[in-house]
Amino acid sequence: MAECGSLLSKITCPQDLRNMDSAQLKHLAKEIRRYLIDSVSETGGHLAPNLGVVELTLALHYVLDSPRDRIVWDVGHQSYTHKIICGRLGDFCTLRQPGGISGFPKMSESPHDVFETGHSSTSIAAALGMAVARDIRGEDGEVVAVIGDGSLTAGLAYEGLNNAGHLGSKLIVILNDNSMSISPNVGAMSGYLSRLRADPTYNRLKEDVNNLIDRLPNLGKSVAGSVRRVKGSLKYLLLPGMIFEELGFTYLGPVDGHDISSTIDALDRARRVPGPVLLHAITVKGKGYAPAERRPDKFHGVGSFDPETGDGKASAGPKAPAYTDVFGQALVDMAERDERVVAITAAMPDGTGTDKMAQRFPKRFFDVGIAEQGAVTFAAGLAARGMRPVVAIYSTFLQRGYDGIVHDVANQELPVLFAIDRAGIVGADGDTHQGAFDIAYLRHVPNMIVAAPSDEAQLVDLMHSALAWNLPVAIRYPRGSGPGVPIEEQPKHIPVGKGVLLREGDHAAILALGHPVDAALQAAAELEKDDHRVAVADARFAKPLDEDLVLDLAKKVPLLVTLEEGSVQGGFGSGVLELLHARLSPEDIPEVSIVGLPDAFIPHGDQDAQRAELGLDRAGILRLLRGLLKESSSYSAD
Secondary structure (H helix, E strand, O other), X not given: OOOOOOOHHHOOOHHHHHHOOXXXXXXXXXXXXXXXXXXXXXXXXXXXXXXXXXXXXHHHHHHOOOOOOEEEEOOOOOOHHHHHHHHHXXXXXXXXXXXXXXXXXXXXXXXXXXXXXXXXXOHHHHHHHHHHHHHHHOOOOOEEEEEEHHHHHOHXXXXXXXXXXXXXXXXXXXXXXXXEOOOEOOXXXXXXXXXXXXXXXXXXXXXXXXXXXXXXXXXXXHHHHHHHHHHHHHHHHHOOOHHHHHXXXXXXEEEEOOOHHHHHHHHHHHHHOOOXXXXXXXXXXXXXXXXXXXXXXOOOOEOOEOOOOOOEOOOOOOOOOEHHHHHHHHHHHHHHHOOXXXXXXXXXXXXXXOXXXXXXXXXXXXXXXXXXXXXXXXXXXXXXXXXXXXXXXXXXXXXXXXXXXXXXHHHHOOOOEEEEEOOEOOOOOOXXXXXXXXXXXXXXXXXXXXXXXXXXXXXXXXXHHHHHHOOOEEEEOOOOEOOOOOOOOOOOOOOOOOOEEEEOOOOEEEEEOOOHHHHHHHHHHHHHOOOOOEEEEEOOEEEOOOHHHHHHHHHHOOEEEEEEEEEOOOOHHHHHHHHHHHHOOHHHOOEEEEEEEOOOOOOOOOHHHXXXXXXXXXXXXXXXXXXXXXXXXXXXXX
């Protein structure tokens, strides 16, 4: 277990920081950084982002009075020091563990967590809402949004800035600028911030320009407009931070976010400025830990590792390749065969496996930054001109591109392939990251094909087959590795909407989609030892359903179980029920049991343990079938 330093062990609440002088705060920052490295090396978590905001967090809590003053952490995976300072040091060893504290702000954990943030770019709009509520209610207190520079690529961040400048409520936005999101930042805003970083004289120059303008002679109303234009022109000519000023913010910075005293001074100044303020803090992702500073992308989110070397702890035994890696290689193979294939990611080339495409075909690879909706519509434009875009986005993040999927892709029947990584249970990242809803939010969209491979080879086959379907296609696959099925050199073509019967049986049938197929086969083999003959079918498609396969199974067995690692509301099993009720008379419909993810936000925990708890592993399926078969035989006996 990680050990606390002498100063850290005395911190029970943020107010304790005010009893420390500058030297003690600097030493406390070193203790926290060491504690974070040692603790996260055991539990896993988001290490590099949190190492980069230690001093910034201490300065915030030194100046502010949390929770009266409210701090909204954008994304939230940079809030570890905040959690430690705000009374959760004793529980920090349970980070992201079943029943432990969350890796993101959680209102149920502490009054200091004022807003739950798992997706990027929400902080400014949310904090503005809190600031306006404060004003309406006649309350006091500061509201602060801490947002990373990578998050500024999302439209939601600009919408928040625009509205804040329009309303004029007192709001402090801390721009935590470390040149990174998960991977290095891209885009025009990234270049703009780079120029600001290179010009630390901004505020002094701003004051000099304002003094110069104030000394201009007052020549009367007839030339007032000209003076204003001169003033604006001088600012644009000399001041590189004008974009924030034009949005209605007072821009302060850049300040060294690792210099606690300077950051405290800047925050004090920000508090005295009326209206919205943007304080630009320069930080280093992974600060103070050499392996993380060298590879901040690798240490953005990590499993357990050796804190001395930074090397990950080896798992026991050989492991099948991760679905993400299989996808990445298949994407390159597709691009080799078809020059129309292009790849798009939203700031996650490593996380989605599209980095392989970036290396092999850099001119056909596009990282749009944290801008999922932009990625979807960009892909629609490419497809409209004959390209075959592959958009690789995690299930939970693709939710942000829903309108583009419906309006820009599906409505025009454009052949965009959505590679939906992290579909289903993701484990330690918890409720904001579980890929629970993609089947339900895609299945009802006209023209959309929704597929899910049951193994690695089938993922490759589906990807290559999608090129021939000439329609919008979504292929969802889980986090982690598959069952280890060998991948053939020549992909097989899979007809649209066709599943496959893997095992015959007449006592019951399991119709499984995606990841649960392997567990269903194992359970059926075990049931055969009890003389229960259970058929197993791999549906492969949530839309269109293989109607012949579904109806044939329904006519042969008294009991049909559907399995999916997605929401049961509006999901794959719902589609099966709809088909049965549409095509069969009520007396011909077998007993149907739908197994999937419940109508709840699933908290963080171990991925395999959560599948077991939800009945989506071999033991759970076996237990369910034995119970249902026993009930069925009891009814038959009656």
